[in-house]
Amino acid sequence: xxxxxxxxxxxxxxxxxxxxLPVKYEMEQLLYTxxxxxxxxxxxxxxxxxxxxxxxxxxxxxxxxxxxxDNEKQLFxxxxxxxxxxxxxxxxxxxxxxxxxxxxxxxxxPWNAPSHTLPxxxxxxxxxxxxxNEELKSSDLDKNRVYVxxxxxxxxxxxxxxxxxxxxxxxxxxxxxxxxxxxxxxVKHIPILTYHGDSDTVVLTKRTREMVAAVKAAGxxxxxxxxxxxxxxxxxxxxxxxxxxxxxxxxxxxxxxAWQAFLAFFGL
Numbered sequence: 001x002x003x004x005x006x007x008x009x010x011x012x013x014x015x016x017x018x019x020x021l022p023v024k025y026e027m028e029q030l031l032y033t034x035x036x037x038x039x040x041x042x043x044x045x046x047x048x049x050x051x052x053x054x055x056x057x058x059x060x061x062x063x064x065x066x067x068x069x070d071n072e073k074q075l076f077x078x079x080x081x082x083x084x085x086x087x088x089x090x091x092x093x094x095x096x097x098x099x100x101x102x103x104x105x106x107x108x109x110p111w112n113a114p115s116h117t118l119p120x121x122x123x124x125x126x127x128x129x130x131x132x133n134e135e136l137k138s139s140d141l142d143k144n145r146v147y148v149x150x151x152x153x154x155x156x157x158x159x160x161x162x163x164x165x166x167x168x169x170x171x172x173x174x175x176x177x178x179x180x181x182x183x184x185x186x187v188k189h190i191p192i193l194t195y196h197g198d199s200d201t202v203v204l205t206k207r208t209r210e211m212v213a214a215v216k217a218a219g220x221x222x223x224x225x226x227x228x229x230x231x232x233x234x235x236x237x238x239x240x241x242x243x244x245x246x247x248x249x250x251x252x253x254x255x256x257x258a259w260q261a262f263l264a265f266f267g268l
Contacts, residue, residue, distance in 0.1 A: 041071035061154030106157030149173035171252035178207030188220030
């Protein structure tokens with residue numbers, strides 16, 4: 001995508017100075033290396049690992065302003081709220097925050113476009129999903145409670161992830177993103193909570209409105225849309241600031257087939 005005044009303004013609005021970098025929220029800062037040598041920075045935290053049972057999993061896709069190679073800026077939005085909620089509610093969870101490199105995107109499409117068709121999977125999304133799959137090999141994790149959330153560029157990433165891997169996720173929490181309307185039938189079974197500002201001119205509000213309508217038209221009954229008044233692009237402060245939203249997310253669980261339920265009953 002060519003550089004434009006729109007993109008420059010968008011990134012400047014979300015950019016962080018060294019002085020404003022967040023604390024690490026007790027995160028591990030790691031480097032994922034694929035078999036072919038490709039790498040991706042990511043942060044992770046095991047929350048309440050002393051609690052019984054298997055842990056839920058959340059992968060979070062950050063926005064454009066948090067791209068880079070410092071392996072910290074991706075924690076600027078969302079990390080504080082979800083770690084505090086998990087700590088307060090003793091939620092056993094693995095939190096994963098991959099970082100998209102400068103100049104790359106979770107989804108290779110313009111953010112201000114009125115619509116898009118699902119493009120080829122971006123290199124960054126491929127790496128993030130490979131990283132997630134590697135983590136999911138652990139027997140400590142509940143494969144039926146894998147969640148995805150993200151804001152702006154990461155809101156697009158959230159929709160993209162569930163569109164490509166609809167059977168992997170138990171729920172999704174996309175904020176001010178956009179999706180390919182043709183994917184509505186693929187994601188209609190997934191519980192989705194989505195937010196967008198009513199006056200967003202960075203990512204057009206219609207992107208979420210139309211996707212929600214498409215999911216409902218496809219027969220989806222598990223999607224909830226909250227439109228935030230007078231917030232511009234920043235609908236995530238409202239979305240992440242409501243504890244009930246995190247409670248809802250971590251309560252979701254994939255519905256098991258009869259055979260899966262049978263195996264689960266016998267611990268197989």
